[in-house]
Structures are given as structure tokens and as C-alpha cells.
Amino acid sequence: MTYTEASMDALRHRGDELADSVVATLFERGEVGQFNTLLRYVSTAGQRLPDGLPDVARDYLEATSTPPPWVDWAEMEKARLFFIDNNVHISTALSFASMPACYVVPHVAKLLSATHGLQYPSKRMAETGQFTVYLMQPDAFEAGSRFIPAAQKVRLLHASIRHHLKREDRWDTATLGVPICQEDMIGGQMFFSLLVLDSLHRLGIHMSTEGAQAYFYAWRVVGAILGVDQDTVPKTLDEARQFLDLYMLRHMGPSPEGAHLTRQLIDLYEEIVPATFFDPIVSALIRYLIGDTCADWLDVPRTTWDTVVKAVPSLLGVLETIEDTSPLGAWALDRLGHLTTVLELSSLTRGRVMHYAIPEQLKADFGVSCAVPRTHRWTPPPATVG
Template sequence: MSEPTAQTDPPAATGRYTDAYLDSLRLKGDELADATVEALFTGGQVPRFNTLMRWVTTSGQDLPTGLPDAARDYLQATATPPDWVDWTMMEQARQFFIDNDVHISTALSFASMPACYVVPHVARLLSATHSLAYPARRMAETGQFTVYLMQPDAFEAGGRFLPAAQKVRLLHATIRRHLRQEDRWPEPVAICQEDMLGGLMMFSIQVLDALHRLGVHITPGGADAYYYAWTVVGAVLGCDPADIPPDLQAAREFSDRYMMRHMGPSPEGVHLTRQLIDMYEQVVPGTLLDPLVPALIRFLIGDTAADWLEVPRSGFDTLVKAGPALLSVIESFEDRGPWASQLSDRLGRLVTRLELSSLTRGRVMHYAIPEELKPARGIPTPTSRWTPPPPIDHP
């Protein structure tokens, strides 16, 4: 990687995320994945690749015969995690996930996804992609991907995370190619490095913030480990490691700058949010609790963003604010001893699996390249809480 100019210096100090630097990230895609996808389309080999890759689901499998050379080279180059991974931190992140899996699933569904929709160009991107037009599929893929990441064997032979990440990376590259060739994107690069890092913030910082708002007890070490795991994910998914915010403080600054630059209302954001609400209202039995879904979204993302997304108001808006108190009661039960914490963790995993099963309908989600676009164990009781820092004042 060449030495950066003074105008686009990589993040290294407070105030690092200037408009000039972030603008430079909007011109960058994912060179390796983009070249692979271009070779597959140019050679007319996409259908063949999709058919063969349907059977590649775990790390360590022998690659099927007949794979195009470009695809084989890509899969071999991306078959292992970065050599800088701190496995102690990854294990801490896994245990954090085990302890908070239901809360994390709630945060992903009702905070992270709406936060994506409040960025107009991201909402337009999701709306432009046929396979992403269905919220159940989108949430199922996100949930399954996170579960794969937090398995003990995620990066080992037999793990499902790396093959899923390899396919997601090619999916993103394919969307970039389609939008560029069909002249359907107003900027040089769709799913650029800034937006890829923005997505990373949605699933890390936004989740931690949502957990805090829900009243979930998080240690500083747990928050650090959870964010660290997503920095690894970012590198695996094609983010330039030099551009990934190195710690929570830097991630907070990046996230704030990204949202300040891009967030706002859009028809696509309203439509996607309505789809999300409708989907979860169908998952919740009966109709009595239907208003709980939009109330939870409004509570987690705030009134301004919720109004942009036209999240409906109801009497549940006040009721849902009692959630943190309820979670405090549950956590006090967990504090009674390791047996209580283990029981809570097992119940949490069961609820998460039931939710994921309802979204996937028991199927493994496959990340095929679209040929065209269409309009377990207890954790010691924490001794201190993680608290988000105060908002950063931006010039």
C-alpha cells in the first residue's frame, strides 16, 4: 500500500476522520473481490460458479473440481483469517455473545437495521437489490452470519464463518459491478470502503449502544472484545485493515462522522422499515403486541430517526421504556450464582435459535452471485459497567 498523502492520512489521531479522508474512501472498493467477479462475468462462468459453491459450506473442504481459475485463486487467498488476530480477544468476544445473544439479536433487528435505513444511499442500495428486498431473508442472513462468527470453530476446519464471508464479499463485488454497468449508481463506487466501514459500525457500535439503552450490564472488557471481533470481520469482508478504526474510541468518532455526513429521510428507508415492522409483527403471535415492534425501534434509534423512517407511534412507546428495569431484574437473577447465569444463557440461546429458525425456515442461507439486479458457559458477574462516552463535538 502506497504512502498516503497529507490530505488522506489514515486514522492515527483525534480528528482523523475529515471529510477529505472519508471522501477518499468513497472511491475505493474491494480490489481482490472486484477482479474475481469481473473475471467470472467476462468468462460467462457465474452460473457454474454458483452451482459448485452451493456445496462449499465449511472451512477445510476440498474445493470442487471445475471451479474457474479466478474463483479458485480467490478462495485460496481468502481461506484463512488475518495473521494478526488476537485469539484471546476473540474468545472473550464469543463469551460476550453467549452471555448477551438475545439482547444482541434484538439490537441487530431493531437498532442496527433501522440505522442502515436512515442512511438514504444505503436504503437505495438495499432497495435496488432483488435478493435484499425481503426483510426475512436479510435478517436471516445477518443472524446466521453472526452465529457462525461466534462459534468456537468459526475459523477452524469445519467452521461455517469463513466460507460465508467469502461469498458475501463476492456478493458485494457483484452488486458494485451491476450498478456500475447499468449506470444505476450516482457515485463511482457502490458499497465503497466508507460504506463498508459504516456497516461495520452498525453491527458493532450501534449494537453496543442499543444494549446500553436497554440497560444490559456490559463490562468495558466485553465491549472492547465485541468490537474487536468486528474489526476482524471487517478485514475478512474486504475492508482495508489500515482504515478500520482500531478501538472503540476511534470507532465512535468514525460512526458519528459517518452518520452526520449521510443520515436523513428517504422513501426507500420508509419502505424498508415498514417491511421490517410487518415481518416482526407476523413473527409475534396475535396482534395485541404488534405495536411493541415499532415502539422498540423508536426507543432504540430515537425520535428523530424514527420520524424520518415514519415509525408509527403508540401507547407502547411509554411502556417499552420500562424494558431496562425489567432487564435489571433478570440480571439480578443471573447474579445469584453460576447456575442461574448458565440457565439464563441456555434460555437465551434457545430463543435466538428459535428466532433464526423462524426466519430461515430451517434452511442454510446461501449467498449466490446474482446474474442481474431486480427493481456455552456462564460468565463471572461483571464488576463495572461499560458506558458510552459523551457525544463528540465536531467542527
């Protein structure tokens, strides 16, 4: 598919009809509180829905309880193995590239500042990290898994934000389009898929083309479950590059909200990084992964570590050499990566399961294994927009 200014403009005025209808009905009937209370008990796929659940919510949960019929399960298994092999690197890319990239789109940063929960970046990161871990479990789409219920709730959360902003006339739809519109949902999908792959490439992580494609495919499945229109979403990495290039050129820039959210994010990461001596590496890594222009827009401070962090790919290359040449080393590094990811997620969630709920009001002050020969590695699609 070829993306143009006109086609992107059309996507800005479309939300998610199914989820939007459900949320509108719940608010109209005054059933949001009841729904949120009962939905806390719905945490795993296949469990019996609680009595007293509003009919419109029950119908929605039943209609969205299974993945799309077109899912290629062999490809999803490749994606899961890719995640296992690169979990700590993917977590790094999500934290230090994908999240700041969201903030470099001013209207997205403004929207992220509009709810109580997103005022606290630890909650946002915990939800994103937990959501990704749920997705990459071998039973993610089977009875007993937590992924499908989490996706169903996130989809309604997005619809509720659209509902509040439009109902309270706190969003310039004529200028900005529908809040969390199809263009932004696809953009978010690109941030968590293609931009992650770009960041792994920049870090010097060796990926096969097959592994990269599988990871991108998994996020296509996620997008479908979250209400992204499958007729317009990029189907290949080349289409994804075209979309992301055009999306960023259309929207990226500085904003007070983006700088504020980035400062919160940096403060959060510095709390997790051991010893204050290493704190500057947080800003340096963000700047390295998103580039100086975007980092300057977000007021990411320059530090003496900006030069040091450029050695990260070389260090990771040494570790990958150990992994490639030693089965024991590969096992040890995989376990270390798993434990690092779990520790990072635990520090954000405080050991709790994150619950997604429909906010009844917004803030008042709205302002595949990758072990392949080093001569066969994934090459990012080239830029398509001059």
C-alpha cells in the same frame, strides 16, 4: 486515526480491489452461473474445492481461506463468551437498531432496494443472524466451520452489486461514490459493533469494558475478512465513535426507500411476535433504540407502547440480578437466551442454511462473560462531532 470530511470522501471512491477483480473476470468469461452452482457445495472451511471451479474463483477462495495473521485469539474467545452471555440482547440490538440504522442512510437504503434478495427482509435478517451465529462459534475459523465460506461469499456478493450498478449505469458514482464503498463498509461494521453496544447500554445491559472491547474487536476481524481496508478502519472504540458520528452526520436522513424497507421490517417482526396485542412493541422498541428523529424519518409509527417500552431496562435489570446472584438462574437465563436466538433464527430461515450467490442481474425496477459488578460497567465513548 482522525477522520475528516476529506478522508471520508476518499473512502467513498474505493471498493474492494480483490473481490471486484474476481467478479469482473467471472462475468467477462461468462462463468457466473457455473461458479454459483459449484459454490453451493462449498459450505465448510477446509473442504476440498469442487472440480470445474473457475480458476480465478479457486485462487480467490484459497487466498481468503484463512483469517488475518494479526488476529488475537484470546480476544476472540472473550468476544465469544460475551456473545454467549448476551446473545438474545445482541440479537435484539441487531434486529431493532442496526438494521433500521442502515435504512436511515438514504443511499444505503436505495442500494438495499436494488437486488431481488434484499427485497425480502426475512432473507436479509436470516443471513445477518446466521452470519453472526457462525462467527461466534468456538471453531469459527477451523476446518469444518461455516463462517469463512459465508464471509467469502458475502464479499463476492458485495462486489457483484458494485459490478451491476456501475456496468448498467444505475448509480451516480460522481455524487454517491462507489456502491458499497470503503466508507459504507466501515459504516456497516460500526452498525453491527458499536451501535449494538450502544443499544445494549440503552437497554440497561451491564457490560464490562473488556467485554465491549472484545465484541468490537471480533467485528474488526470480520471487516478484514470482508475486504475492509485495515489502514483506515477504527481500531478502538473511541475512534469508532468519531467515525460513526461523522458518518451519520454526513449521510443520515429520510428517504422513500428507507421508509419502505422499515415498513417491511416491522411487518416481518410483527409476524414473529406472538399475538397481535403485542405487535406495537416492535415499532416502540425500534423508536426507543434509534431515537425519535431517525424513527420519524423512517415513518416508524408512534404507539401506546412507546412509554411502556421504556420500562425494558428495569425489567432486564431484575433478570440480571437473578443471573448475578443465582448460578441456577444464570444457567436458566443463558439457556433461555440461546433457545430464543435459535427460535428467532429458525423462524427466519425456515430451518434452511442460507446460501450466498452472485446475482446475475439486479431488480429491473431499481428505485467475554459480562457478569461484572454493577459499579463496573462499560461507558460508551462520548460523541465527538458537534
